[in-house]
Amino acid sequence: MKNTPEGFINLVHQRYSDEESRLRAQQFYKLMSSRRSVRFFSDEKFDRRLLELAVMTASTAPSGANKQPWKYVIVESPEIKREIKIAAEKEEKENYERRMPKSWLDDLKAFGTDWHKDFLEVAPYIVVVFKIDYLNEDGSMKKHYYVNESVGISVGMFIAALQNIGLVTLTHTPSPMNFLSRILKRPSNERAFLLLPVGYPHPEAVVPDIERKGRDEVMEII
Ligand SMILES: Cc1cc2nc3c(=O)[nH]c(=O)nc-3n(C[C@H](O)[C@H](O)[C@H](O)COP(=O)(O)O)c2cc1C
Numbered sequence: 543m544k545n546t547p548e549g550f551i552n553l554v555h556q557r558y559s560d561e562e563s564r565l566r567a568q569q570f571y572k573l574m575s576s577r578r579s580v581r582f583f584s585d586e587k588f589d590r591r592l593l594e595l596a597v598m599t600a601s602t603a604p605s606g607a608n609k610q611p612w613k614y615v616i617v618e619s620p621e622i623k624r625e626i627k628i629a630a631e632k633e634e635k636e637n638y639e640r641r642m643p644k645s646w647l648d649d650l651k652a653f654g655t656d657w658h659k660d661f662l663e664v665a666p667y668i669v670v671v672f673k674i675d676y677l678n679e680d681g682s683m684k685k686h687y688y689v690n691e692s693v694g695i696s697v698g699m700f701i702a703a704l705q706n707i708g709l710v711t712l713t714h715t716p717s718p719m720n721f722l723s724r725i726l727k728r729p730s731n732e733r734a735f736l737l738l739p740v741g742y743p744h745p746e747a748v749v750p751d752i753e754r755k756g757r758d759e760v761m762e763i764i
Contacts, residue, residue, distance in 0.1 A: 573705060575754070580710040581655070582747035583665040583739060590618065592707055593667055593740060600700035606687030611674040612696050612735075615726050618667050625725050626670075627662035630716035630737070634659060637717065653750050661712065665739035669711075670722050671697055672732040693735050704740060711738045 546552060558566065597614045605611060617623055634657035638647070662668060673693045677684045686692075697713075704711050719734035728734075 574702065577701070577705045578710070578749045579712045580743050580747055580749065581653075581661055581712055582744040583661045583710075584742045584744050585664050585666065586742050587666045588709070588742065590616070590667070592709065593669070596700055596703035596707070596709075597669070599703040600696045603692065603696035603699050605692035605696070606689070609674075609686040609689075609692070611686040611689045612693045613672040613674060613728075613732055614700070615670045615672065615728075616667055617670065617726070620663075622725065623663050623665075623668055626668060626722065626737075627659055629721040629725060630659050630662055630714075631657055633716050633718065633721070652752060659714075659716070661739045662714075662737075664744075665741040667740045669700075669738045669740055670726060671700075671735045671738070672723075672728055673735040674732050676731050678731060690735075697736055697738075700738070708742075709740055710743050711740045713738060 593616055600614065601610065638657045671693065673689050674686060675689055676686055701711060714737045716737065722734040722737065
């Protein structure tokens with residue numbers, strides 16, 4: 543394009559050599575394949591600016607019509623973390639003892655999980671991601687598009703950003719999650735999407751011995 547059309551800017555793009563691309567692809571795959579969901583945290587604190595950078599990385603995600611329909615609430619207050627733990631455990635106790643069908647409980651056996659969620663108090667930070675379904679502007683409701691897809695992509699980038707700096711997390715979904723809006727005093731257009739404790743792993747942390755699907759199971763080339 544000879545002239546840059548109004549409302550556009552020139553793309554900034556980094557092109558790598560074939561060899562460098564191959565190397566970077568392998569290195570990134572290696573980094574990401576060592577990611578695991580962690581349920582045993584150390585209470586060791588870390589510089590909150592690292593978390594803020596990870597959130598800003600997550601916030602570079604693509605989104606339907608660029609609405610960026612997410613809000614990341616970083617909780618470091620021990621009192622609020624405790625309040626979240628108590629409320630999450632109340633829901634999870636109900637889930638494990640009454641709401642979940644046997645087939646679901648059977649599927650969860652490999653993970654050794656139950657309604658106790660100690661990590662919600664131990665991890666130095668809990669990040670609660672809210673999705674923003676619409677905005678109230680000038681008295682009218684402006685709906686967002688592809689909200690779940692957009693927020694899901696953003697959280698994926700957040701998890702990758704944490705992995706890149708050696709922090710660990712768990713994608714946690716205590717269901718239903720309405721209590722998070724109440725405790726964190728969120729406006730009515732925000733709904734809790736996921737909750738992620740973030741920190742360093744406990745020195746004796748263990749993870750389930752589970753397998754990832756192989757190349758031929760996850761892709762087809764036609
Ligand atoms: C949307 C979503 C919700 C999840 N919810 C929970 C949860 O509530 N509690 C939990 O212990 N793990 C939860 N997990 C973690 C999964 O169990 C975990 O990602 C899966 O077993 C694969 O293990 P890995 O992350 O170590 O590769 C969730 C994962 C996703 C993607």
